[in-house]
Structures are given as structure tokens and as C-alpha cells.
Amino acid sequence: MIQIAVLGYGTVGSGVVEVIDTNHASINKKAGEDIEIKYVLDLREFPGDPVEKKLVHDFETIINDPDVRIIVETMGGVNPAYEFTKRALLAGKSVCTSNKELVAKHGPELLEIAKARDINYLFEASCGGGIPIIRPLNSSLTADEIDEITGILNGTTNYILSKMASDGSGFDEALKEAQEKGYAERNPEADVEGYDACRKIAILSSLAFGCHVDFEDIYTEGITRITATDIKYAQAIGTSIKLLATSRKIGDGFYAMVSPVMIDSNNPLFSVQGVFNAIFIHGNVLGDAMFYGSGAGKLPTASAVVADVVDCAKHLHRNIMMNWSSKKLELMDISQVTNRFFVRVAGSMAGELAGIEAVFGKVEPISIPSVTEEFAFITEEMTEAEYKEKAEMVTGIISMIRARF
Amino acid sequence: MIQIAVLGYGTVGSGVVEVIDTNHASINKKAGEDIEIKYVLDLREFPGDPVEKKLVHDFETIINDPDVRIIVETMGGVNPAYEFTKRALLAGKSVCTSNKELVAKHGPELLEIAKARDINYLFEASCGGGIPIIRPLNSSLTADEIDEITGILNGTTNYILSKMASDGSGFDEALKEAQEKGYAERNPEADVEGYDACRKIAILSSLAFGCHVDFEDIYTEGITRITATDIKYAQAIGTSIKLLATSRKIGDGFYAMVSPVMIDSNNPLFSVQGVFNAIFIHGNVLGDAMFYGSGAGKLPTASAVVADVVDCAKHLHRNIMMNWSSKKLELMDISQVTNRFFVRVAGSMAGELAGIEAVFGKVEPISIPSVTEEFAFITEEMTEAEYKEKAEMVTGIISMIRARF
Secondary structure (H helix, E strand, O other), X not given: OEEEEEEOOOHHHHHHHHHXXXXXXXXXXXXXXXEEEEEEEOOOOOOOOOOXXXXXXXXXXXXXXXXXXXXXXXXXXXXXXHXXXXXXXXXXXXXXXXXXXHHHHHHHHHHHHHHHOOOOEEOHHHOOOOOOOHHHHHHHOOOOOEEEEEEEOOHHHHHHHHHHHHHOOOHHHHHHHHHHOOOOOOOOHHHHOOHHHHHHXXXXXXXXXXXXXXXXXXXXXXXXXXXXXHHHHHHHOOEEEEEEEEEEEEOOEEEEEEEEEEEEOOOOOOOOOOOEEEEEEEEOOOEEEEEEEEXXXXXXXXXXXXXXXXXXXXXXXXXXXXXXXXXEOOOOOHHHOEEEEEEEEEOOHHHHHHHHHHHHOOOEEEOOOOOOOEEEEEOOOEEHHHHHHHHOOOOOEEEEEEEEO | OEEEEEEOOOHHHHHHHHHHHHOHHHHHHHHOOOEEEEEEEOOOOOOOOOOHHHEXXXXXXXXXXXXXXXXXXXXXXOOXXXXXXXXXXXXXXXXXXXXXXXXXXXXXXXXXXXXXOOOOXXXXXXXXXXXXXXXXXXXXXXXXXXXXXXXXXXXXXXXXXXXXXXXXXXXXXXXXXXXXXXXXOOOOHHHHXXXXXXXXXXXXXXXXXXXXXXXXXXXXXXXXXXXXXXXXXXXXXXXXXXXXXXXXXXXXXXXXXXXXEEEEOOXXXXXXXXXXXXXXXXXXXXXXXXXXXXXXXXXXXXXXXXXXXXXXXXOOOOXXXXXXXXOEOOOOOHHHOEEEEXXXXXXXXXXXXXXXXXXXXXXXXXXXXXXXOEEEEEOOOEEHHHHHHHHOOOXXXXXXXXXXX
């Protein structure tokens, strides 16, 4: 029997307890041993709850109990999760987590401690919720050099953008509905400003490229400025706007960015709707691959955490090698990254297009009947620096969204 | 250094050599040891080829060389691949393969030999080409009880159906083009009759359900009877026809079948085009997930085989547990499986519909301007047995395709 402890009895933590209870027979079979939850750590009381008798309020009870071999950290946030995780690993207990903030910030250090002690620090649930992506990157795509990862990594923003596209609502209205349905938090900043997606792409890129990608180096733009009119233009030309988190290898350089991007139906991410997430990967021999599923939610996320518990149980005294060194990966300056650009501009196409093409060269002009006193155009591919320079020479630009097709 | 041998220098075998050569630095890093190809077994000579000096014609050279720790079997077919694989495993050499015929037929026996010797028999490339699916089933989805796997598992047939949909061509014409492009073999029977997809769903189901699903028990129907007119009807109602390989848990029973199915755009498999494959999985806690990528082709398939070589290298003396016992899973009789049915019938809707609804109950009638002297309808959900019984009571039925929406 292997005894475990769960730190934090919130959404994911209670999901972990539920999943282990629901599927205990098949989980124990796959783990090769019986998994038993000995403690649940939370500051709150849960009278009448099935875990009531396992509840402890002091981490010392857990860290000092040699029977506890695996710790599930589902507290979220950097503190005190960082201290608890580090102490657990130093004490020879494996840790499984859904905590992307902590993994993005202290991943390399915690992985090194686990490696030195022949135990494991696993975080499948930190990116893409229930979608298996960390383990495939680590142990399935090992024959490839990965040159691109692009993901829809945040369910809240994908729900909001899908909602805006399906019923024409504005950002505020769609956000409100997402909050009412429990898909967005009361303080939605981490989601809608792209910070959550930024941490996730930092983790995935670090594993894919083998060096540490610091999330603070990643250019990040959220979806708060996307309007119903932007969506109308996108739909008029058969495209959709998605919050994409991308990292790419270009020659010997790497870049990473999070921003809204217009994509067309040839892109496998095009039809990912609502709270679903998907991660597109290009490998130099594999070609294109995509992983799709529930990017959040209690049970899907818990499914990924418990799969990590099973893996820890199967590797109690053996480190599962991760390709993530503490050596920092220097990212290219975003100004050198190329994209096409969708640009809305005030005025009439008849009056302004010639002047715009004098600056930008040939563009693809778009006008839609329901939107007056402005039009839009899509540029050819150019660097961010070139775009910025040219945009300063044009008056009346209302907004810009990157376009990838 | 770990020395390996490749059996069969055909498409996949030469791909394996190419991938190991192209990405040797990153592969060696991930394997933790240098991987070196010592022998390539083929009856043919390849003068001037880089493997010329490694070429041997006799398996005895390989089996008797204690330096060879891992054998890549890319010969295809059951014989002599079965004998070679069994002898290799009995001699303590791990085996990696892309050979779905052999895995579907002798998987449990070969896995048991590998387990008894603390080595491995891995076959990631046998299903879905380069798509990581075997390893995720084994080691990522371990918290779930999987209740459905539905895949587009054959690139040739998906190419043919996509081609028929995009340019209105008939089956024979689309097959001919697939053959010209190298996507279909000269003898296309294994693909177009569904035998290839049948073996793959047998393997995936065995791993997901933990017992042996015998491919010979699986109801299998190919795409040879799909016509341009069927595709026209499908498009008229916003659906597409795909060759789906499905296995599902229904209560305490299981069924598996391979057949063309009409699906709509809510199905994540709807937009899988051309030679791409995708595998949809539903887990009782995970919910929906989908894995998408190149289902065939030299390098994508080789990518999966080499990932297995890396895993074998990391687990030289340690068996990677697979959830596939030799205990046979009894499948439900197909007559008890429910679907909706799309049915084409001769005559006019005005003349025939009342009689049809008297037999089938309420149906969804479909007529399209370009098709005369017939119409079509889609039934409510019913068992195969019920459909068969009712269909015998209606005259003039031209064809039937299952519908899932």
C-alpha cells in the first residue's frame, strides 16, 4: 500500500479525492499497489465530508510521517506551495501538482532536487488540464526536435472568444456570462490578460527545448481589447480569433509569445470551441500533431494529477527523466518575429487604401456592410518591427490583431 | 552505447535509420546513452546506401550477437516477424515494432515474454503512425476508466473519402489518385476493406480495457460501397462520411466495430482531412480527449518507432507495464449495438415516405435537387437488429450508412 497526502481541498484537491475513490480498483491495478489517502491538508474544516477524519491543518504532520510517500500539491500559488514542495522532495517524498505558477517559477530547482533523490516531481495537470501533454513531450516525442508548440491553453478566454463569435456579444458581456457559469473567476485578470497561458507555454517550451524558458521573458497580450467588431471582420473572411500561446525555433533562435491571433479553417486549432484546450506541436520528423481535451475543470484536471500519482507509485525509487535544465533559454526579441497583421483603420477604403498600400505594399482589403466609417486590411508577412514602423506612418489605425494563414 | 538492429529496410525501416541519423544528438541525450545501429537485416542488397556495410541477410547474425540489446522490427506481416520477435525477446533483447498485424495477433504472448524477462515489447507506431497514443493510453490515462475509443485510424481511406468530398469524384477515381500519390498500395484491400483499421482498434481496445480483443471478432465494413451520391447527401446536411473504428463500453458489455459513419461538425473527428489520423477517447473522469497527427508515412511512423527505442534504452532491465492480459474480452453481438441509420431508397418522397414512417416511425427525410428518382432518410437511434428487421419490410432500399449525431 502507498499512502499519500493531498495539500489543499479546493476544486482540484477534492477532485483528486473523488477520482481516487471512484476508480480505485483500476487505479490500484495500474499502479501495482493500493493507493490510500492518509491526510488532506486544509485550513478549513469540512464537517460531514468524507475526508473529515483525514483532515489536518498542519503540514508538519504530513512531512514528519514516513508512511507518506507521495504528496499531491493542489494549493495553487507560489507560497507556501514552494516551501512545502521543496521540503517534501528534500524529505524523499514525490510530489504531483497542478500548480503552473510554481512549476513555471521554480520548476528546474524542484526537478533537480527530485532527480538527486531518485524520486519525482510531476506536473501533467499544470498545462492543458486533463490533456496528456507533459508526458507525451517527455517520453513520446523523444525522436523529434520540436520546432513549434502553439496552444489554446486557457479555457476561460477560449470560452469568451467562442461566445463572442457565436452570439455577437462584446467582451464584457461574454466575460460576465463566463463568470456566471463558473468558467471565469471574479478577478479574471490572470486569464484574460494571458498570464495563465504565458506560464503554461513557458513550461511546455522548457520541456520541448530542454532549457529554462522564463515566463517573464515572454511577450504577453490578453484578449481584453478584442471587440464584437473584430469578430465580425474575422467571420466575414472565414477566420476565427483565438488566444494562442506559441513558441518556435527559427534557425538557431527561439521566440515565445501569447496574443490573440486570427486563424483560418486550415489550422487544426480553428475548431477548438468553448472551454476546450488544444496543443499543436510540430516535430522535425513527426510533422504536425495535436492534443485536444478539457483544459480545466475539477475532474479532468484531477484525472491528470492522479495519473501522475500512479506514475510516482510505479517509480517510487526511480527518477523519470525530464528534459528541462536550469540553463536559461535566451529568447529572440519579439521585434524580429514575423506575422501577418490584420489592421482596422478609420475612413473609407476608396479614400485611404492607396495611401496604406504606399506604406505597407500590397494588402488584402476587407470591408463589411454592417461596419461603416472604417475598413480593415491584412498585410503580407513582416516583422513586428517593420509593422510598427509602417503603422506609425498611417493615421487612423483603430486596432491590430496578428494573423496566421 | 547501446547497439540496435533493424529488421527490414523498407519504408519504415529506412525511416528509422534516417531519423536516428538526423536527430542523433537529441535522441542520445534523451536516451541517456548513444544509440548505434549495428545491423540492418534485409534480403536485398543496397549498393551505395549508407547502411551497405551494416547489411546482413541472416537473422542468426543478429540473434547471436550479445551486443545487440534492442531490435527494431519493421518487416510487417506475421511471418517471419513473429518467429524473429519471439526469439529476440526470449534471448533478452527488447523489440520495438510498427507491425500491427503481429501485435493484434500475438500481442499478449509477446508482452508476457517481455515481462518475464524484464525487457520490453513496444509498438507505439502500430496505431496512428506518429501520433502518440499507445504510451498515453498506458501511462497518462491511468486515472480513468475508458469507455470509448473512436478513431480515424487509416490514412488511405480518409484520403479517399476526403478526396471524394472535395471534388465529387467516385470511389474508383479517388482510389486511383491515392495509388498514384503513393497513399494507397497496388493491392488496397487491407485499407479499403477496413482490415487495417480493425487491427488497430483491436490493439487500442485491448490496452484500454485490459483484456484481449480479438480482431477477428470485430464487425468490419470498408468504404468500397460509398459512392459520390452518398457524399452529396452527406454534404447537403452538413455532415461528412468517415471510416470510424470504434470500441465502447455499454454497461458491463463491450462492442467494437469498423464502418463508414456519417458525423456532423460537433464531432471533433469531423475536420480530420486527407491522410491525417485522429483518435477520440472518452474517460469517465477525463471526459473527451483527442489525439491528432500523421497516421502513416515514412518519417512520422519512424518517429514513433524511434521514441520506443529511446524508451527501451531508458528501461533496459525494467519492464514497462502494459494493461493487456491474454484473457479474451467477449464482445457484444453487433445486433445489439445502437446507431442512427442513413438510408437511401428508390422512388419519390411523396409516394414512399408515409410507408417508410409506418415501419420506422418518425424519420428525417432528405432530398437533394441533383439526385432524382430516389431520396434518403435518417432514422432515430435503434439497434442493428431492429434496423435490419425494419429494412426488410421496406422495398427499394439502395444503401445504408450509420449516422452518429
